[in-house]
Amino acid sequence: LKHVEILDAKTKDKLCFLDKVGNIFTFNPQWYPARQSIRLDPKGKSLKDEDVLQHLPVGTTATFYFRDLGAQISWVTVFLTEYAGPLLIYLMFYFRVPFIYAPKYDFTTSKHWVVHLACMCHSFHYVKRLLETLFVHRFSHGTMPLRNIFKNCTYYWGFAAWMAYYINHPLYTPPSESTHTQTLNIQLHIFCQIGNFSIHIALRNLRPPGSKTRKIPYPTKNPFTWIFLLVSCPNYTYELGSWLGFTLMTQCLPVAAFTLVGFIQMTVWAKGKHRSYLKEFRDYPTLRSPILPFIL
């Protein structure tokens, strides 16, 4: 039987000690379990929910350090909110709801076919994301800090409004490219949407329901996953491709800006994921790059 004491990581005050490990909920009711970060070293990494006291490197007296992670919100909630916004906002601009453009344009529709197509692509993209959040993704963490929802929603909603305003504007100038080039752009967008979905399915299948195991992803029978041979995070590669297609299709500078910012952020994430794959797996394939084959 072990004697366990829990100290505050910053002040080293003794918060409580336990003979049988219960939970710190009783000390401060504000500190619900998702907010609790418990670690063996004040500056070290958090212990996982699944860790068992018996298997930790402690003696007969175990000292844990507690840190309050701040108010938390579930990943699912954040994703649903940040994706529902652009879907609805874009449609408001598409249908030219009053108070956006001059009154004589209220509830009119654009005469350019590319505007209708753009609305379909954009809407389908976010419907896909919402459905993936509900049915496909298996999240490693249950929650994230509350302030993230404000940051993320500002980004997604803000850019969606900025793009939608110009694409659906009565004075929108459609690209002068030939129908042939436009067809290629649309095909690129659709190809990458399917690719992105294929990768999400492949990643989901790596992980049995309810588990949080991590494995190296490999190409499957689906040709869209063969890109795993060259790239660690092909979901980001395909995402970039989708938005590139959308940018070329609409020839709208705000869309290009959104694609660029997204690319930078995804590259940062891809490099991090690539690094953790390399650290965790000795036999990680050496041919793979984080996001762009051979380049990045």
Next chain:
Amino acid sequence: MASGEEDGTVEEKETNNKKRTKGAIATAWLTFYNIAMTAGWLVLAVAMVRYYLQKGTHKGLYRNIARTLKFFQTFALLEVGHCAIGIVRTSVIVTGVQVCSRIFMVWFVTNSIRQNEESVILFVVVWTITEITRYSFYTFNLLNHLPYFIKWARYNMFIVMYPLGVIGELLTIHASLPYVRRSGMYSLRLPNKYNVSFDYYYFLIIVMLSYIPLFPQLYFHMLRQRRRVLHGEIVVEKDE
């Protein structure tokens, strides 16, 4: 075995030497930079005082010193580089925001508009006093010979200077609005092939509004630094 060890220590010595020379070059450059900037802003201060004494008025003073001001203020872009390559330990973002806001004022607000001279003089005077204090603080720090009054000035004068400067800047931007609206300068209208538009008038309004969240953050950052520096001093005195 023995020779292997020797090689190891020789390599170590070489890398240590390289680090020390890099550090020495960085210090030499920073010292030169800070002395030059202190001198530059002193020149500005002297020019402003001389103008006022000779002409007895502040009208036309800004136009008189505008070129020198633009030169030294633009040169400050190097400070972002210093943070980026790590020879100065400050956040690139904080420095970037500070320098960009200065450059914006000097090249885009005052440069292109006939404006209220009083508010311009206000922030230029504030900037001059602040920069002379700041650069001389850095210079003496690098020379390891920091007179107490310079440290005192750097960590106390901002309490008054910072808000005064902000008032001057905001009044100037506000005064430029009618001219911007009338001339439609720096603006891009629809339709155009990039399918984007930019209205400089509303942009300036957004810039003014952005002072509301940004200014308190920078102000409290300085207040926290001040408390840390002065608090540290008190502890040392107690020990002695």
